[in-house]
Amino acid sequence: MPTLTTTGEAKRAVLYRMVMPEHICPYGLKSLDLLRRHGYDVEDRHLTTKEETDNxxxxxxxxxxxxxFIEGRRVGGHDDLRAFFGSPSTSKNAFAYWPVIAIFGMAAAMAVSLNIDSTGSMQVVKLAEQFVAIAVCLLALQKLRDVESFSTMFLNGGFKTEAQHVVIEREQGPAGPWPASARTPPAAC
Structure with missing residues (x-):
């Protein structure tokens, strides 16, 4: 249910996003969800062809x-919409290596401790093996912790959502294996 403004009208937004048989833009889905969570009645306008999108x-x-677009003004893309609502930036320019540095530091400390505890002395080759094993496990845990990027990976990759399956099936008929075009989405939305 849309939230009402101070004048009693529903908050409205217009969202233009790519929804093609072979690709549904994950940032369009995220923008739609973000608008709805903030109480907006969304007019969801699909760009269904490459030509329509380019135009x-x-x-x-x-x-x-x-x-x-909110109140007739263009807010912008997904990152701009997040900023409009006061959410933290997901800018690619932001320094994002701190978690990796912390993970490698923790892996090194754990490997040294494990190496000394298990062998009674420092064995360099064994230390390197233990460091790599621990670091890979911690990096995997970090990747699973970042649910947004983990889920986007599936939307951008070869895995299709139920909505995408329905769109493809509606236009191409029931297909057993996914067509090659469904496994290779465009590089950007």
Whole structure:
């Protein structure tokens, strides 16, 4: 149910996003969810072909989709929408190596402790093996902890959601194995 403004009207947004038989933009899905969670009644406009998407981007003077409009003003893409709602930035320019540095430091400390405890002395080859094993396990745990990036990996990769399966089936008929086009999404939305 949409949230009402101070004048009693529902908060409205218009979202333009790519929804093609072979690709549904994950950032469009995230933007749609973000708008709904903030109480907006969303007019969800699908860009269903590459030509339609290219024309929209040219007309709006933007490089990517999705694009969100609130009260007739363009807010921008998914990162801009997050900023509009005061969410932390997911900018690619942000320094993101601290978790990896911390993981490697912890892996090194654990490997040294394990090496000395198990052998009674420092054995360099064994230490290196233990460090790699511990670091890989900790990195895997970190990857699983970041659910948003983990789920986006599936949307961007060869795994299809139920909604994508329905769209493909509606247009191409029931297909056993996925067509090659469904396994290779466009590089960007």
């Amino acid at each position: 929209f981007k040219k007309q709006q003077g933007v490089q990517t989709t999705p694009q969100t």
